[in-house]
Amino acid sequence: LLALVDVNNFYCSCERVFDPRLQGVPVVVLSNNDGCVIARSNEAKAAGVAMAVPVFKVRELIHSHGMKVFSSNYALYGDMSRRAMSVIAQFSPNTEQYSIDECFADLEGMSHVDLRQYGQEIRARVLQWTGLPVCVGIGSTKTLAKLANLFAKKRPEFSGVCHLASMPQVRLDALMDDTPTGAIWGIGQKTAPKLKELGINNARQLRDAPASQLCERFGVVVERTSRELGGVSCFDLEDQPQPRKQIVVSRSFGERLTKLEDLLAALMNHIERAAEKLRAQDCLADHLQVFVHTSLFNPNEPRYANSINVRVPTLTNDCRVLADAACAGLRSIFRPGFRYTKIGVMLPELVPQGMAQGQLFEDSEQGASLMRTVDAINLRMGRGSVSLAGAMAKTGWKMKQGNLSPRYTTRWVDLVSVRA
DNA sequence: TCTGGGGTCCTAGGACCC
DNA sequence: TCTGGGGTCCTAGGACCC
Secondary structure (H helix, E strand, O other): OEEEEEEOOHHHHHHHHOOHHHOOOOEEEEOHHHOEEEEEOHHHHHHOOOOOOEHHHOHHHHHHOOOEEEOOOHHHHHHHHHHHHHHHHHHOOOEEEEEOOEEEEEOOOOOOOOHHHHHHHHHHHHHHHHOOOEEEEEEOOHHHHHHHHHHHHHOHHHOOEEEHHHOOHHHHHHHHHOOEHHHOOOOOOOHHHHHHHOOOOEHHHHHHOOHHHHHHHHOHHHHHHHHHHOOOOOOOOOOOOOOOOOEEEEEEEEEEEOOHHHHHHHHHHHHHHHHHHHHHOOEEEEEEEEEEEEOOOOOOOOOOEEEEEEEEEEEEOOHHHHHHHHHHHHHHHOOOOOOEEEEEEEEOOOEEHHHOOOOOOOOOHHHHHHHHHHHHHHHHHOOOOOOOHHHHOOOOOOOOOOOOOOOOOOOHHHOOOOOO
16 A cells, blocks of 8 residues: 655645745745746635746736746755655555655555554654645555545545555545546647547546557556556656756746857856756766757747757766856857757767776866765755856856845745744 | 578667756 | 746667668
8 A cells, every 4th residue: 555645736835835825815926037837825826826837927826826936946846755755654664755755655564553544643643743734545456546545635535545456436536537637647638639539527437448549559657557447557666766867957048148168167067967967866977968059939930959968078967068068069060140048968879987997097076076065065054155267257148037036044034044 | 583590789769857 | 029847668760680
């Protein structure tokens, strides 16, 4: 048996923890650059703010409902996530953090426990210790636990905990009848309409569809999803965090950029982040990909998009070496006369440090030691304390964050003062 | 003229997730 | 005027091997 524990409207709830005036008020959180809505409180959902909608399309709605708007504050959300996960981990010997705000928990061997009661205890403790509201879904497979969590969230009769495995079959069937396929984990906006063509409209029909037909038409992923709905486990709990397979750092710019030197400054910054991530995973890379493009949305503007693979002369996680390669790449794909909106760098293959071939003529220890020092200083003094000169030169690419809340939990001066 | 069968590896693109 | 960022997995097709 598995539980899926998921924070309700996570980013909005984080904002509310430190500003009680936000309780009962519609709240939305925006993507980087204040572009799209990526989190909505229940009040905002009820008012009709769609997920991922560009914010300019709902400006009126936001205004007329007096909604509170926040820029993404990942320093805050990341720290709150860490806290919530550590509380949840107290309830199970094996957990798998699935995303920033949700976690699978193994409940095997707990059949003697009243699991609905147990779910309520999880909710109560996470709320008391972090201030975050969660819902708990319990089922015999990951897909069923996700489905149970959806019911726990959307249907008040469950009071935040839904245990599908203890439910009479007729009740389960009725709930699944009432669940469109698009709401199921793994069925997205392309697959749902195609399923409909076959007369498969809800979770129950998907569960009961012949596996061979599903596999042939949609591939193994949909077939597995169907089996999981029937209680056959196809996706295992991964209690050991899997090492990342690639690293991507990219940002849209706060404003359009036209000059190579501005793009280079942004790229240098992304390279630094990427190299930091690389070192944090004890990995090396010997090639990278740089990509750049103009607006994808404005049909009246000349478009340009390009990317390039660059070999790095040696396996490294030294930001200076990676930066040289990335700069050369950008210079070769940069075309003047365009208004660029985004640049990014990808490290598509990560080589664990221990597995790397030694360099016969390189003395890499000096560079490695410098990078360790840089990481230590930036950890202690704050990101960007030590930086590539090229990354510090320009700031025109920096993203818009017009409504950023304080970093309540990770920055001394941002601590909440209880009494002024 | 007539041109097999089985396999691997790589890449690009699609679909999905949060 | 204004549209995020970071991932994973699967598949199809091409190149190549014997």
